[in-house]
Amino acid sequence: MGPIPNHIAFIMDGNRRYAKKQGMEEGAGHKAGFLALMKILCYCYELGVKYLTVYAFSIENFKRKPEEVQCLMDLMLEKIGELLKEESVVNQYGIRLYFIGNLKLLSEPVRVAAEKAMAATAKNTKTVLLICVAYTSYDEIVHAVQESCKDKRNEIEALYASKVSNGVTEGVEEGENINGTIEHDVQGSCESSLSKSQALNTTIACNGVIRVEKKKGVILHAVQGSCEDKWDEVMSRTSNGVTEGVADSKKKQWMHPTIKLVDIEKNMYMGVAPDPDILIRTSGENRLSNFLLWQTTNCPLYSPSALWPEIGLWHLIWAVLNFQQSHYYFEKKRKQL
């Protein structure tokens, strides 16, 4: 038996086409879609899948007809209420609920209901359901970048403030006796720019640092993150061992990045779950529509032509079997490398 995927993500596409096909009004298509979600949820959790993510409402969907948007919001409010009842699937499968997206864009009743549902299920640990609402990857990434920039700025300010109060010249004069290391750029792009090295007799005390490489007083790795302001300040104060290379290197320091991949990932809304193993989009469309762009980059996309309300157990099994087969293939390749 192959591995069961830990996390499956669904783009629940085709509700409106289903309603049209069945001669129903549009709202009825979305209701049928909710029933399909409940069905798939049970299949997945019974199979042993722990995380399920669904694309319920994109920020782009706000551009639809106001009546349809209102209908979807009303449906969401109604169904959140149902999910929190004693006898619902949430308790049956010990589901922890997350509403992922820019919840400030939702009307207050819906946002409050979503927050209440997250709080009420926060202690559940068996399975997780992530409902992406008022979501796009663009919005998620922009938010993550904003937060990362704010974090870095706060870090620099806090470090500078603490060094000022401790007496900042210590680091400059003690030279080799200072226990300081310099953070190394994960991407390694700094190495080539430091080929014009500078002679400096000191190392610098920094926060959260990994390693230093220093040969004959030359620092070979860039100072980064919270260290940058400190570097600048030391440059301006020390007169010992500073050569004309310093100004150039200082300019290069400013060009070095302060944000790394982990900083962005840490601030993603979806940081509460591992990346999906499978992405399934119903209704035959073969595109991502701004859903989990960051998280699905190595994940297979399956596109059954069934409309979302028509999705069944066999579609799920087909996707899982394919996942197992390609997982076996990749494991084999990995062992060969």
Add this chain to the structure above:
Amino acid sequence: MLFTLSLSLSLSISPTTLTSSPRFKFHSCPHVLPPTPKPPPPRLRSSSQAHHVILHDNGTVAGAGAPVEENILPAGLRRESMPRHVALVMDGNRRWARIRGLPVGSGYEAGVRSLRSIVELCCKLGIRVLSVFAFSSENWFRPQAEVEFLMELFERGMRDEMGSLLRENIRISVIGDSSKLSRSLQELITRTEETTKTNCGLQLIVAVSYSGQYDIVQACQKIALKVKDGLIEPNDINESLIKQELETNCTEFPYPDLLIRTSGELRISNFLLWQLAYTELFFAQSLWPDFGEVEFLEALQAFQQRQRRYGGRDF
């Protein structure tokens, strides 16, 4: 709705047994596409928007794009819904070689020939931008000998093709973390980009040492510097700012309309990320060296049949 599900999942099931089942009509497998209406024969009519080609004395061509006449569009393709930017994940070179009992290098060389023919086809069809995933950030983990072979192939290819790039009016842009490339290759890339930058035919974007996540991280790092320098506040950061800083800012059309991945793999593998938000994806079964005009036109036809709603419009 409780039920007991126990599956003895056998690994002997092959993709063909699964995809040939009548229950499953998956658009990701071209050989089981639902029956499509037969395309009308190519129409020969003059276009009122024919591009005028002006040949300068120095041999360069000016114009609003690659000159294309309506009557050379094959297989019923419609001019008005041709993709402006096509992206390619050229997968399957090594498998192609293995199947033939050839060394891996032969697979890559066959891949280069395939790329050449697709580039020519794009020029004829008037596609404005073609992005190709030549070497991913993850590919650095491949065996050293293979990586070196690929780098040499790339360097040789770029040098040898300079003449035809100029003749075909192709502009080359290279995206990716070039710091990991050899100095000679970096210099060759800079020279090639410089020499071809005024060409206004097809723009060929070659992604080398690239990943979509790396592209976003480097864009964010540039933005973070602006925040640090007090030029912008964190809350000023928006989608437009990120788009401007991505490495695809080298082109007027940074977002592909269509992405084709060969060899049957159904994933993006970190090629472009932000840029693919609304891109139509086409997964072709052929291995890259076998992907030719017929397969490319099939992908274009499938693209033209798709309805793109961008989350908003009614259908």
